[in-house]
Amino acid sequence: DAKTTxxxxxxxxxxxxxxxPCNHSTISGNEYVxxxxxxxxxxxxxxxxxxxxxxxxxxxxxxxxxxxxxxTLILPHATLRDTAVYYCIVRVDTGTASKLTFGTxxxxxxxx
Amino acid sequence: GxxxxxxxxxxxxxxGTSVKIECRSLDFQATTMFWYRQFPKQxxxxxxxxNEGSKATYEQGVEKDKFLINHASLxxxxxxxxxxxxxxxxxxxxxxxxTVNTEAFFGQGTRLTVV
Numbered sequence: 001d002a003k004t005t006x007x008x009x010x011x012x013x014x015x016x017x018x019x020x021p022c023n024h025s026t027i028s029g030n031e032y033v034x035x036x037x038x039x040x041x042x043x044x045x046x047x048x049x050x051x052x053x054x055x056x057x058x059x060x061x062x063x064x065x066x067x068x069x070x071x072t073l074i075l076p077h078a079t080l081r082d083t084a085v086y087y088c089i090v091r092v093d094t095g096t097a098s099k100l101t102f103g104t105x106x107x108x109x110x111x112x
Numbered sequence: 113g114x115x116x117x118x119x120x121x122x123x124x125x126x127x128g129t130s131v132k133i134e135c136r137s138l139d140f141q142a143t144t145m146f147w148y149r150q151f152p153k154q155x156x157x158x159x160x161x162x163n164e165g166s167k168a169t170y171e172q173g174v175e176k177d178k179f180l181i182n183h184a185s186l187x188x189x190x191x192x193x194x195x196x197x198x199x200x201x202x203x204x205x206x207x208x209x210x211t212v213n214t215e216a217f218f219g220q221g222t223r224l225t226v227v
Contacts, residue, residue, distance in 0.1 A: 042221060043116075043219050044218045099146055101158065102148075102156040102157075102158075103155060104155050105155060
């Protein structure tokens with residue numbers, strides 16, 4: 001699976017949009033971009049994933065560049081409960097045995 | 113989303129004893145489950161892939177005789193840490209993926225402390 005690069009930490013004011021970048025310059029054509037987050041002392045939580053097109057769900061939006069070498073996760077209105085470590089992972093979807101390899105992630109701190 | 117439950121959430125054991133951690137998929141069948149370990153302030157490290165009805169596949173550097181994995185049914189996988197030592201103290205997390213959804217779902221984790 002392709003490696004990803006994320007900034008180690010970011011701050012965001014509550015109510016503002018949090019934009020978390022991820023570089024995956026060696027991504028292959030059949031690899032998806034997944035985002036998970038981990039709140040302290042809990043298991044990771046799925047947020048969103050995409051292949052080429054931008055995606056949006058109730059939690060966040062995922063913007064993937066046209067060359068697919070980078071992406072941005074957007075939390076439109078960050079709250080204190082969004083404070084967590086956010087992981088960007090690229091993975092080939094080869095069925096249920098396809099494993100996730102976690103990098104170091106971005107520690108997002110949402111402040112008042 | 114699908115629910116994965118781990119038990120216990122927290123356990124303290126004496127050095128030299130064994131500890132079993134359970135991972136259950138509550139509302140879907142999981143032919144494959146994954147076990148991760150996370151040390152403080154570090155990322156999740158995949159330990160092994162657990163396959164229902166067959167032997168687990170361990171990542172390089174993970175001792176299969178120390179971390180016994182059993183996946184006897186489509187909804188249950190267990191991880192047994194044998195002859196635990198203080199350096200085995202860690203946060204252990206399982207995940208599973210259904211055949212319907214492409215995303216993996218994670219348990220809440222088990223905090224193991226070996227004293």
